[in-house]
Structure formats: C-alpha cells, structure tokens
Amino acid sequence: MSQNSNTQQPSLVGGHAEYVKGAAQATIGDLTGSHAWKSSGEQAKAHGADVMKAASETRDPATQGFGKVEEVAGKVTGCEGMVKEGTASKKPE
Numbered sequence: 512m513s514q515n516s517n518t519q520q521p522s523l524v525g526g527h528a529e530y531v532k533g534a535a536q537a538t539i540g541d542l543t544g545s546h547a548w549k550s551s552g553e554q555a556k557a558h559g560a561d562v563m564k565a566a567s568e569t570r571d572p573a574t575q576g577f578g579k580v581e582e583v584a585g586k587v588t589g590c591e592g593m594v595k596e597g598t599a600s601k602k603p604e
Contacts, residue, residue: 523566527584527593530559567596 533555540549582597584590 523563523570523593523596526559526562526564526566527590528559529562530556530590533557533559563592567592570596 533552536552536555537549538552540546540552578597578600580597581600582594585593585595585597
C-alpha cells in the first residue's frame, strides 16, 4: 500500500503555524518568567523555520503558491519569506 507523497512533503503553512505558536509560547515565557515555556517556544520557532525553508526549496510557486493571501499574511506577521513566496506565486490580475 503506498502512502500519499503529499503527507511527507514539508508544509509551508504548517511551518508558519508552528513558528507562530512558538512565538506565542516564547512571549508567554518572557511575560511569566517561565524558562520551560520560553525554551519550548524557541524550539517550536526553530523547527517551524526549518520546515518553512524545506517547503520553500521543494515548492514551485507558479503551481503551489497561495499568491496574494500569502503575501498579505506575510506582511501582517512580519515574515519576509512568506511575502517573497506570495509575491512569486501571485497570479496576474
């Protein structure tokens, strides 16, 4: 029985979600003085960044991008990589 190859591909959206979750955990750790929360958050951010990098390397923006939505989300979150990926995958208007 073969597995779906898409489930094994790094996910750009999943990487961003993990990064944002990690940033929130690290912030909570900073605010509460909890080393465990801060450490866990920093680890999640690093893993999310690694996943995003891997997903970007294997992705064809012309066929797998989210376009304007991704570009705007990148601007809102301050993620330059997401802005770049969104711009590269925008469809002509």
